[in-house]
Amino acid sequence: MPYIIDVGYLHYPAMVYAYNCTPHDGTSYTPYELMFGRLPQIGIDTELALLNGGEASHSKFSQDIRERSEYCHASAKTSMQSAAKQEKPN
Numbered sequence: 325m326p327y328i329i330d331v332g333y334l335h336y337p338a339m340v341y342a343y344n345c346t347p348h349d350g351t352s353y354t355p356y357e358l359m360f361g362r363l364p365q366i367g368i369d370t371e372l373a374l375l376n377g378g379e380a381s382h383s384k385f386s387q388d389i390r391e392r393s394e395y396c397h398a399s400a401k402t403s404m405q406s407a408a409k410q411e412k413p414n
Contacts (some may be wrong), residue, residue, distance in 0.1 A: 350407050352399035358400060361393025 344356040356364045375399050 350404050352403050353396050353400050361389040
């Protein structure tokens, strides 16, 4: 009987990336966005942003990340509290 090779593990990185980039119902945000305060980007996204006049300032970038992260966390907390209230029995 020939060996059957399981190549499913080759798809794990893509599956994890897809999971982390998908908004969740409870928070309305992606896990990546809540963790890092921004949407995920691949290398070409950065290159295209710089070619289209995007800024490369590290201090502005970190300030934007901090502000977006605070907003996302506050909004996610509100969404989760709202969802919890809807699930409580009367």
